[in-house]
Amino acid sequence: MSDATALAAENLTKRFGGLTAVGGLNFSLRRGDLLSIIGPNGAGKTTLFNLLTGQHPPSDGRVIHEGRDISALAPEQRARLGLGRTFQISKTLTSMTALENVMIGAFLHRGKLAAAAEHAMHILDRVGLARRASVRAGTLTLSERRRLEIARALALDCSVLLLDEVMAGLNQREVDDVIGLVRQLHAEGLTVLVIEHNLKVVRAFENRVIVMDFGRMIADGTPDKVLSDPQVVEAYLGKKAE
Numbered sequence: 001m002s003d004a005t006a007l008a009a010e011n012l013t014k015r016f017g018g019l020t021a022v023g024g025l026n027f028s029l030r031r032g033d034l035l036s037i038i039g040p041n042g043a044g045k046t047t048l049f050n051l052l053t054g055q056h057p058p059s060d061g062r063v064i065h066e067g068r069d070i071s072a073l074a075p076e077q078r079a080r081l082g083l084g085r086t087f088q089i090s091k092t093l094t095s096m097t098a099l100e101n102v103m104i105g106a107f108l109h110r111g112k113l114a115a116a117a118e119h120a121m122h123i124l125d126r127v128g129l130a131r132r133a134s135v136r137a138g139t140l141t142l143s144e145r146r147r148l149e150i151a152r153a154l155a156l157d158c159s160v161l162l163l164d165e166v167m168a169g170l171n172q173r174e175v176d177d178v179i180g181l182v183r184q185l186h187a188e189g190l191t192v193l194v195i196e197h198n199l200k201v202v203r204a205f206e207n208r209v210i211v212m213d214f215g216r217m218i219a220d221g222t223p224d225k226v227l228s229d230p231q232v233v234e235a236y237l238g239k240k241a242e
């Protein structure tokens with residue numbers, strides 16, 4: 001079963017009025033794949049995640065999870081199926097403790113308080129936040145908050161993890177730490193999609209990269225191949241250098 005399709009986009013399209021934020025995207029991921037998604041600001045990366053996890057219904061096309069069309073399912077239903085994500089704008093509840101934040105997710109599959117707390121504690125340990133469990137989330141460092149976001153997704157027992165710029169604003173050491181965490185989760189069998197602006201991170205993962213520009217996929221391949229593609233250099237690096 002290791003080559004089973006975990007998640008696929010078929011002609012996936014989202015229009016906002018006259019703007020095509022995501023246009024006719026096709027890709028397929030097997031279980032255990034790690035995919036990086038890059039592209040300039042406004043390329044449609046977050047909109048793609050919103051389509052995959054159900055925040056937006058598609059204007060056209062389909063989202064396939066484990067061979068089943070999930071395009072019409074609500075975000076909660078997709079979470080139940082194993083799609084976990086972080087948000088570019090943090091959804092951490094700052095006045096609650098780290099543990100309580102993760103428990104909210106843990107309740108999805110565990111109705112009892114003690115079981116949810118135990119599971120949440122296990123997840124915090126997995127992301128390296130166990131000793132911060134009783135600290136209010138609002139007082140965590142940025143790097144710790146990003147780990148907490150990942151923990152919240154993991155608490156849903158996700159099999160596919162979508163990370164929207166979890167490295168943004170972190171210093172190099174923190175970036176390296178989070179790369180280590182993502183690698184560990186991938187090695188444990190999760191299918192991982194990473195939206196990333198930092199090309200060093202994309203190179204570090206050494207896995208498949210797709211490049212988006214104006215809602216379309218303009219390149220798909222290894223970091224070496226994709227990052228030396230003239231069209232990518234112009235679309236992505238050119239704009240960034242301005």
Ligand SMILES: Nc1ncnc2c1ncn2[C@@H]1O[C@H](COP(=O)(O)OP(=O)(O)OP(=O)(O)O)[C@@H](O)[C@H]1O
Binds near residue numbers: 042
């Ligand atoms: N809910 C919405 N309503 C209208 N337009 C939207 C909406 N969400 C996104 N857009 C537009 O769709 C386009 C793609 O936005 P999106 O946030 O997906 O880009 P992105 O690649 O994630 O950019 P960034 O790197 O800045 O996060 C942009 O032009 C954006 O303004």
Ligand SMILES: [Mg+2]
Binds near residue numbers: 045046047088
């Ligand atoms: Mg975005």
